[in-house]
Amino acid sequence: MDAQGIAIVGGGIAGQALCEALRERDPDLAITLICGESCLPYDRVRLSEILVSGEEPSALQLRPDEWYADRRVEVLTGRTVAALDAESAALTFAGGERRSFSKVALCTGSRPLMPPIPGLDKEGVIPFRGPEDCETIRAAAADGARVAVIGGGLLGLEAAYGVASQGCPVTVVHLMDRLMERQLDSGAAAMLQPAMEALGVTVLLEHGTEEVTGNGRATGLRFAGDVQLDSDLVVVSVGIAANTSLATDAGLETARGVLVDDLMRTSAERVVAVGECAEHRGVVYGLVAPIFEQAKVAADTLLGVPGSAYEGSLQWAKLKVMGVDLVSIGRAEGSQEAVTADAGRPSYRKLVVEDGRAAGAILLGDTRGTEALLDAIRSAGEVSDPLERLAEAATATAAELPESAQVCDCNGVCKGELVEAMREGGCGSAREVMAVTRAGTGCGSCKPMVKEIVALENGGAAEEPAFLCPCMRQTREQLALQIRADGHEAVSDVTAACGTGRDCGLCKPALAYLVSEIRENRHREERSARFINDRVHANIQNDGTFSVVPRMYGGVTTPDQLRRIADAAEKYGARMVKVTGGQRIDLLGIRKADLPEVWRDIGMPSGHAYAKAVRTVKTCVGTDFCRFGLGDAIDLGVQMEREWEGLHTPAKVKSGVSGCPRNCAEATVKDIGAVAVEGAWQLRVGGAAGGSVREADVLATLDDAGEVLRVATILLQYYREHGDYKERLYDFVPRIGLDQIRAIVLDPEQGAALLERFRIAKAAVTDPWLERDEPYHPRQFDGLDEATAERELPMLVGPPEGAAR
Amino acid sequence: MSVALEKGLLRVCATADVPLGEGRPVTVGDRRVAVFHTESGWYALDDSCPHRGGPLSDGILADRCVACPLHDRRFGLADGAALTDGAAVAAHRVIVRGEGVHLEIAEELEQAA
Numbered sequence: 001m002d003a004q005g006i007a008i009v010g011g012g013i014a015g016q017a018l019c020e021a022l023r024e025r026d027p028d029l030a031i032t033l034i035c036g037e038s039c040l041p042y043d044r045v046r047l048s049e050i051l052v053s054g055e056e057p058s059a060l061q062l063r064p065d066e067w068y069a070d071r072r073v074e075v076l077t078g079r080t081v082a083a084l085d086a087e088s089a090a091l092t093f094a095g096g097e098r099r100s101f102s103k104v105a106l107c108t109g110s111r112p113l114m115p116p117i118p119g120l121d122k123e124g125v126i127p128f129r130g131p132e133d134c135e136t137i138r139a140a141a142a143d144g145a146r147v148a149v150i151g152g153g154l155l156g157l158e159a160a161y162g163v164a165s166q167g168c169p170v171t172v173v174h175l176m177d178r179l180m181e182r183q184l185d186s187g188a189a190a191m192l193q194p195a196m197e198a199l200g201v202t203v204l205l206e207h208g209t210e211e212v213t214g215n216g217r218a219t220g221l222r223f224a225g226d227v228q229l230d231s232d233l234v235v236v237s238v239g240i241a242a243n244t245s246l247a248t249d250a251g252l253e254t255a256r257g258v259l260v261d262d263l264m265r266t267s268a269e270r271v272v273a274v275g276e277c278a279e280h281r282g283v284v285y286g287l288v289a290p291i292f293e294q295a296k297v298a299a300d301t302l303l304g305v306p307g308s309a310y311e312g313s314l315q316w317a318k319l320k321v322m323g324v325d326l327v328s329i330g331r332a333e334g335s336q337e338a339v340t341a342d343a344g345r346p347s348y349r350k351l352v353v354e355d356g357r358a359a360g361a362i363l364l365g366d367t368r369g370t371e372a373l374l375d376a377i378r379s380a381g382e383v384s385d386p387l388e389r390l391a392e393a394a395t396a397t398a399a400e401l402p403e404s405a406q407v408c409d410c411n412g413v414c415k416g417e418l419v420e421a422m423r424e425g426g427c428g429s430a431r432e433v434m435a436v437t438r439a440g441t442g443c444g445s446c447k448p449m450v451k452e453i454v455a456l457e458n459g460g461a462a463e464e465p466a467f468l469c470p471c472m473r474q475t476r477e478q479l480a481l482q483i484r485a486d487g488h489e490a491v492s493d494v495t496a497a498c499g500t501g502r503d504c505g506l507c508k509p510a511l512a513y514l515v516s517e518i519r520e521n522r523h524r525e526e527r528s529a530r531f532i533n534d535r536v537h538a539n540i541q542n543d544g545t546f547s548v549v550p551r552m553y554g555g556v557t558t559p560d561q562l563r564r565i566a567d568a569a570e571k572y573g574a575r576m577v578k579v580t581g582g583q584r585i586d587l588l589g590i591r592k593a594d595l596p597e598v599w600r601d602i603g604m605p606s607g608h609a610y611a612k613a614v615r616t617v618k619t620c621v622g623t624d625f626c627r628f629g630l631g632d633a634i635d636l637g638v639q640m641e642r643e644w645e646g647l648h649t650p651a652k653v654k655s656g657v658s659g660c661p662r663n664c665a666e667a668t669v670k671d672i673g674a675v676a677v678e679g680a681w682q683l684r685v686g687g688a689a690g691g692s693v694r695e696a697d698v699l700a701t702l703d704d705a706g707e708v709l710r711v712a713t714i715l716l717q718y719y720r721e722h723g724d725y726k727e728r729l730y731d732f733v734p735r736i737g738l739d740q741i742r743a744i745v746l747d748p749e750q751g752a753a754l755l756e757r758f759r760i761a762k763a764a765v766t767d768p769w770l771e772r773d774e775p776y777h778p779r780q781f782d783g784l785d786e787a788t789a790e791r792e793l794p795m796l797v798g799p800p801e802g803a804a805r
Numbered sequence: 806m807s808v809a810l811e812k813g814l815l816r817v818c819a820t821a822d823v824p825l826g827e828g829r830p831v832t833v834g835d836r837r838v839a840v841f842h843t844e845s846g847w848y849a850l851d852d853s854c855p856h857r858g859g860p861l862s863d864g865i866l867a868d869r870c871v872a873c874p875l876h877d878r879r880f881g882l883a884d885g886a887a888l889t890d891g892a893a894v895a896a897h898r899v900i901v902r903g904e905g906v907h908l909e910i911a912e913e914l915e916q917a918a
Contacts, residue, residue, distance in 0.1 A: 344845065344868055504888075505867030506877060528826025532863040532874045535827070540874050544860040777824045783862070784818045784831035784840060 005030025006302055007091055007099070009081050009246070010107035014275025014291045016041040016062050018105055021299035023071050029303070031073045032101070034091075037130065038078035040065065045288060045319075048162030050134055053487075057131035084250040086268035103302050106247060106258055106266070106273040110240035110286070115150075119212030125234045128159035137233070141166030145232035148221050150209055152179040154321070156237040157192075161322050163235065164199040171202045171229060173209055173221060180321070183328035187339060188364045191346040195322045204229070242277045242284055257284040262309040264298035272298045280312060287317045292412055314378050318370065318409060323497065327367045330377050331360030338386030342366075345499055351390045353383045366499060368473060369393030371415075371449065375405035395473075398452035407453065408439035408446045415453055422457050430454040448475045466724045468510050471503035476514060476724055483518050490524035491515055501529070509534070510725035513612065513648055517720055520757065521764035527776055536781055537768040538595055539610035541588065545575075546595060548587040549609035550602050551645065554619040554637035554657075555583025561604060568601040580609070582616035582654060593781050596772035605645070606769040612726070614644040614653045614716070618666065622659025622676070631676025633659035636705045640674075643713060646765035650723030650732075653716065668696050671729035672715065674708050677701070681708045685715060685741070686733030694730050697738050700746060710755070714745045717758035814900060814907035821904070828862040828871065831908075838897060838908065841866060841882060847899040848882040849908055855892040 006022065008015045011033055019033050035041065042060040050059055068075045083092040090100040112127035114120055124140075126133050128149075140147065145168055149160045152174025164170045172179075178189040196203060204223075211222045212234055220230040242257035253259045253267040257279030264272045264280075274294045276286055285291065290313035300308035316329040324346070334352035341348045347365035351358065351373065358376040363369070372393040376383070379402075383389050392400075401407075403416035417437050427433045430451045434440040440447040468476045479500060488494045491511050495501050501508040508529040515523045527535045538546035550565070565585055569577050575589030584607055590598055599606075608615060617640045620626065622633030637657040644653075656667035657674045667673030669689035673696050675682045680701050687696030699715065702708050718741065723732045733741065744750050771780065817831045823842040830837050830852045839852035839862035850871070852862050859875035870879045870888055879888040885896035898909035 502868045504870065504872065504879060505865045506872055508865055508867075526826065528824065528866065531865065535863075540863065542857065542875065544858075544863070779822055779824070779829060782829075784822060784829045 005032060005101055006103050006105060007032045007034060007089075007101040008105045008107055009034050009084075009091070010109055010243075010275075010277070011035025011037065011041040011075070011077070012044060012107060012109045012275065013041070013062070013288060014109060014277075014295065015105075015107035017292050017295035018107060018274050018298055019073055021295045022302065023073065025299055025303055025305065032099075033068070033073055033075045034079050034081060035075065035077045036080050039131070040068070040075065040077065042131075044129070047128065047131070047134065048158045048165075050131070051137060051162035052165040057134070081246060084246050084271070086250045086252060086266075086271050089270040102270070104271045105298060105302065106271060106277055107275050108243040108246060108277040110242050110276040112236065113239040113241045114236060115209075115238050117150075117209050117212060119214070119218070120236065122212055122214055122218045123216060124214070124218035124232065125212055125236060128155065128162070128235050128237045133235075134162070137163055137168075137235070138166060140233040141168045143232070144168075146230060147171070147233045147235060148173055148229055148231035149235045149237060150221070151236065151238035152176070152203065152205070153237075153239065154180055154183060154317075154319070155239065157321050159235050159237045160196075160201050161199065164201050167200075168233075169200060169202070171204060171231065172196075173204045173207045173223075173229070175206070175208050177206050179203065179205075183317070183326070183332060184362060184364075185332045185350065187341060188332075188348045188350065188362045191341065191343065191348045191364055192322055192324065194343075194346060195324050199322060201322070240276065240286060242279070244277060247271075247273070247277075255279055255282075262297075262311060263301040264294055264310055265301060272301055274298045280310065283312065285313060285315070287315060289313065289316060289409065289412075314374075316374060316377075318367070324365055325363075325367045327361070327363040327370045327373075329361045329374055332362060334359050336386060338390050340387070340390060345502065347499070349390055349394070351383070351386045351393075353386045356382055356384070358383050358389070366394070366472075369396050371401055371405045371407060372396040375402055379404065398449060398456045401453075407449050408437075410446075411438040413437045413439035418450060418453050419457055422454065428458070448473075448478060466727070468514070468725060469498075469500045469507040471507075472499050474498060474500055476510075479511065479514060480518060483515060488515065489519060491526050491529035507725075509612075513650065513725055516648060517761070520761045525776070527780075533610035536592055536595055537606055537610060537771065538590065538592075543589075544592075545589045546592055547609070548574075548590050548595070548598055548602075549580065549584055549607040550604035551607040551641070552584045552604075552616075553641045553645075554617055554634050556619075556634060556638065557585075561602075564602050564604075568598050571601065572598050580616075581618075582609075583618050584609075584616055593783070595781055596775070599769040599772045605767045608646070608768075611648060612651050613646070613648045614641070614655075616654065617641040618654075618656040618670070620657075620659050620664035622657075626659060628662060629659040629676070630661075630678060631657075631659045631674075631681060632705065633657040633665060633674075633676065636674060636681075636708060637665075639705070639709055640672075640712065643709060643762075644716060646767065647716075647720070647762060649716070649720055651726050651728045653719075653729065669693065670696065672696075672712055674705075674712070679703075681705060683708050683711055683715075685738075686730045688728070688730040692730075696730075697733060699738070699742060711745060711751075713758055714751045714754045715741070717754040717761075718745055720761075721754075721757075814909055816905050816907050818906050819904045820901060820906055822906070826866055828864065828866065830860060830862040833908065837862075839864075839871075840899065840906065840908070841871060843868070843882065845869075847901055847906060849897040849899050850880060850882070850885050851895045851897075853894070854878055854880075855887075855894060856890075861894070 041062045046060055080094040081091050082094045089104045092098045112129050126136050147163045147168045147170045149156050149172045152172045160170050160172045178186045207223050209221050212218050213220045213222050218234050244254040244258050247258040248254050258266055258273040260273050260278045260280050266273050275291045297308045297310040318327045331352050334354045336353040339350045345365050350362040352360035357380040361373045401415050406414045418433055421427045421433050421436045433454055440450045509531045512529040532540050569587050572594045574587040578586045580586050617637040619633045619637035623629035653671045655672045656665040656670040658665040658667040659676050667675050669687040673684040682701050683699045684696035685699045688694040823829045828839045828841040830839055837852035839850050841848040854873040856878050859873040861871050863874045864871040872879045880894050885894040887893045900907045
């Protein structure tokens, strides 16, 4: 009989974590992972997400199918272990099969706790535990069910959030006087209320359910005092109980969970237990972070690696409750507390201090400073002024973080390990550090902090990452991740979810660009997030008037266009008519209210001279007229401008095409330039002739104009996707590196994909000046003077609503 | 009855006249006032940035402030306080009754109007 290898009983987060910890330590060890459910290990914590997103349960799978095959992990799904022989480390499966192993790990997790309420056995009463429960909720929602959720703790609110996402009216019934009493104090719990109301969730506090009513099928709940709540579906989510029966039957010592020592050993020598089924020093941990710590120690124990010990974990969690970010660390209440709250955001930040030492924190809505506070609480650091400490944490930079502060929660990497990877391990870049330490390779939310630490270590001074929203210290990468994950379609969605733009508002245009780029111009446009130039499609001048620059492709115009421009300039009193450096004509000093009429009279498309967008393509006359011309500069310039017209970019893009190396169109100092040389075209990028002067780098030398247009378009799209807001191409090119850019835009596969995304984005572009006929608001261009200004004097009736008394 | 009420209210527009999240200018006597429509309510400030006279009514709004479109100087919506360098701007009270948006006329505005 095969008595080799380790059996992991239970395919939840704990089983998977142990499996990974074992494989990491021993590549050859025989591992058998036994999953009671018919699927591979998945992230149960995120169960409500598949209800919200409508994705398949497989979206939650922790590792893809190949992972197990590649690592030679034997996985048995849909198999129940009926009995454990602790002495011989043998398992008997339901059905009778018996297998022996060298050691057994119990990761049997927990089951929903069903309170002793009469009627819980009725049809229409379910727990919220597996994908099948999501299916039941979806089906009920389709029938317009009213849903009651019993339990207002973490799990209950998870369930309610998922149910509410299906459009059902939901009532959360909670026994206690506040929600999530184990993690939140009453102030923070109250802050959740508006978010819940916005989702259509009603809360009944201090309501003990006495009975589930209905004849065979649940029709509602009855509370004390004979109060009734009608509901078609009842979701019970009051807590969990450790699955210990396998251990108990095998004669192992159990209490609330399977008892384990500091090596994660049970009372049987060959059996360990990890996760929600285990009880360590009187504590059963129900959060993810401790499970990872336990799994590492258990792996060492199973393999006989000495020196490892589990000494308990600080109870803490980073999660989303009702769509609001929450970090809860240690104690929620104590003898000394500092709180800052903002009901508008909402945000609630609290630091609990006991005997002058950090003991707990709650960060709701605004989770800045998690790493710093976590470290302070973990080390019971001294705190003299809690309020000041709380404020400091919000703006803590990488430099101020202690070496012991955990940066990557997914993989448990602290700042000291990152620094060591650089000093001892010879890593130079953030990418190398992340590859070596695995920091940032999980959810990715700590990447900016990793980069900050690497920059600090490299340069001495703190090199700030480019924050899109400096107030909230959010980067473009973080926000892009969030927009993609949550499917945000408008700036206000992101604002509501992340707080972006709510402090100073100056990052709203950057966010507007980001949303439009990610949604390929099929986003929900919100003009209030745009700079005034992009609200009225003209460039504001120092006196509050605007300038109008119509598009002249390649700088080529006609007598008819010139006549119309001249007429409009006179009719609307342009203070100046000026030829621009980009070979077009600017009407300066136009009143905002006249803009639609000016555009109508001119009858030319917008030149986007006011926007972060593709501007003009300057050309020389090339082979059309010039006796030195080698390439048809006008034709290529006009083609480029037509192809790119109307696309917004991280910063303005000025281009030029010169028909010979004499370079009359100054293409070598443009963001994108093309220069005809004997028998070919040079494509150049990253030139500047403004505050600083930079000669554009030669990206490629290409045979014909069609290729130039194609490669330049791919480059433009790559920049659109990866440029930071306001980052001109002449900054972008050196930041990314010319070689890297070449490798991407000249790669046939990546190039084709970029081109495809470019076409999708371009297909949704329209001329903004057509808003002269279809304004986004009747007063898009007007003030209020023409409105209903009328005097109401005197006021004879009582104080108006909302007046101070 | 409060003093302010005796001074009266000037109806400047209907609530639908200012898009949510934006501002619009209105002339009151010889003064330009910017009226702002935000998620948290209605506000009004003098429509001229003390720095270089920029039209605050064209500024980007955040929860509690507006940024001048010319050089990003910021002012509190409720009180006109300068949140960046320089002087504050005058703030006016806005009262919405039904569909009507009214400016409460402070004394100096009263004379001007």
